[in-house]
Amino acid sequence: MKQRGWRQRHWVLTLLGLLSVLTFLDRLAIAVAAPGIQRELHLQPQAWGWILSAYVLANGLFEMPSGALGDRHGQRGELARIVTWWSGFTALTGWCRGFWQLLSVRFLFGMGAAGAYPNAAGAIARWFPERERARSQGVVWAASRLGGVLAPLLIVPVERYWGWRAVFRILGLAGVAWAAIWYARFRNSPAELPGISREELDEIGAPKPQHAGAIPWCELLKARQLWLLVLAYGCYGCGSWFYFSWFPVWMVHSAHLSLNGVLLASLPFAMGVAGNLAGGELGDWLVLRWGARSALRAIPAVCLTVTAALLCAMATLHGKVATVALSSLGFGMMDLMLPSAWAMCMAIGRQWSGTATGMMNTAGQAGGFLATVSFGYVVHATGSYNAPLFLIAAMVTIAALLFSRVDATQAVRDGPGLNQSEPASC
Numbered sequence: 001m002k003q004r005g006w007r008q009r010h011w012v013l014t015l016l017g018l019l020s021v022l023t024f025l026d027r028l029a030i031a032v033a034a035p036g037i038q039r040e041l042h043l044q045p046q047a048w049g050w051i052l053s054a055y056v057l058a059n060g061l062f063e064m065p066s067g068a069l070g071d072r073h074g075q076r077g078e079l080a081r082i083v084t085w086w087s088g089f090t091a092l093t094g095w096c097r098g099f100w101q102l103l104s105v106r107f108l109f110g111m112g113a114a115g116a117y118p119n120a121a122g123a124i125a126r127w128f129p130e131r132e133r134a135r136s137q138g139v140v141w142a143a144s145r146l147g148g149v150l151a152p153l154l155i156v157p158v159e160r161y162w163g164w165r166a167v168f169r170i171l172g173l174a175g176v177a178w179a180a181i182w183y184a185r186f187r188n189s190p191a192e193l194p195g196i197s198r199e200e201l202d203e204i205g206a207p208k209p210q211h212a213g214a215i216p217w218c219e220l221l222k223a224r225q226l227w228l229l230v231l232a233y234g235c236y237g238c239g240s241w242f243y244f245s246w247f248p249v250w251m252v253h254s255a256h257l258s259l260n261g262v263l264l265a266s267l268p269f270a271m272g273v274a275g276n277l278a279g280g281e282l283g284d285w286l287v288l289r290w291g292a293r294s295a296l297r298a299i300p301a302v303c304l305t306v307t308a309a310l311l312c313a314m315a316t317l318h319g320k321v322a323t324v325a326l327s328s329l330g331f332g333m334m335d336l337m338l339p340s341a342w343a344m345c346m347a348i349g350r351q352w353s354g355t356a357t358g359m360m361n362t363a364g365q366a367g368g369f370l371a372t373v374s375f376g377y378v379v380h381a382t383g384s385y386n387a388p389l390f391l392i393a394a395m396v397t398i399a400a401l402l403f404s405r406v407d408a409t410q411a412v413r414d415g416p417g418l419n420q421s422e423p424a425s426c
Helices: 008-032 034-041 045-073 075-093 099-113 116-127 130-162 164-185 198-204 217-221 224-254 261-290 292-316 320-336 338-382 387-403
Strands: none
Touching: 008 034, 008 045, 008 075, 008 099, 008 116, 008 130, 008 164, 008 224, 034 099, 034 164, 034 224, 045 075, 045 099, 045 116, 045 224, 045 338, 075 099, 075 116, 075 164, 116 130, 116 338, 130 164, 130 261, 130 320, 130 338, 217 338, 224 261, 224 292, 224 320, 224 338, 224 387, 261 292, 261 320, 261 338, 292 320, 292 338, 292 387, 320 338, 338 387
């Protein structure tokens, strides 16, 4: 059916987009402010790697439980809880005076933020027809990259005038405001929202099952395609988390950019905005022409192969222009595939999309944790900030190969115990 006019689900997507912007502003704030924090707290590369990875570790550990809670009880309360929690610990980051305080607060921040994207995927699965899901995921992920664009542009001036501690206090207040608006405006089922039209309910389709009792863990854990996707996303996470953690520091040491030059760290995320929007449209378009099986596996495989080549070029070629151009293209190519990867997981997970995407994103965080910690040790051992890029490129290549084997048409099967209070035994 042809879409005309603004729909209530577009307001939902707007709020999810704002959530995604905030997520990446909060996540990248510590990376952008890294030179000042390291200098004031006297932190060496190995210690800094553990601080950056504390968020990733906690986020990965709690992704699946949080996604499952959203599937069982709805994303309205779960996302409000998530954002309130992480905003509190974002603000507390500005209070830290040493390594152990910063490490603990970043771990608790990651614990609270876990499940943001799986629950956003669950909300999209309930509020959007299948033909709009890759496009919707493209908008959410493009918004996250907009947060990456804004992070250096907003944080560097605030840090310069008020110090790095003020950055985290301001971001904490913004998150609390979003949580209040979300809880007041969103409903777990489209039919529960006052004022939604019958026409839009028909466009969205049959209500998705919710509060369905136990999560079918046995069926999820036995799904071969889901495990292929989980492994692929874990390898991809090594590449993405280089940009989320070490990238500004890498630009300073590899391209010899000043603090003002670090503002150029926003350019890869600007390419990510374009890549996600284009990737969402490309995914939906190719699914209509090639089918979900061929389209959703081809896009990640091609994009990540190109990304691996660009990462190797970043480690080999020198100069400010080459650094900025290659890093921007590399991140843009990685993000071009992201809507298809998440649409693939939603297709496999069906009404348990929050849990399935939680499994996938947990793997991404695990890959990010390993890459973030090991980066600091490789730098310490070799004295080079470029050496770790070859290892990251290898992991991204493996991700491309695994994505090329995933079949999104093989969804998780219905299993016993789905409407019972306890999960079925395996």
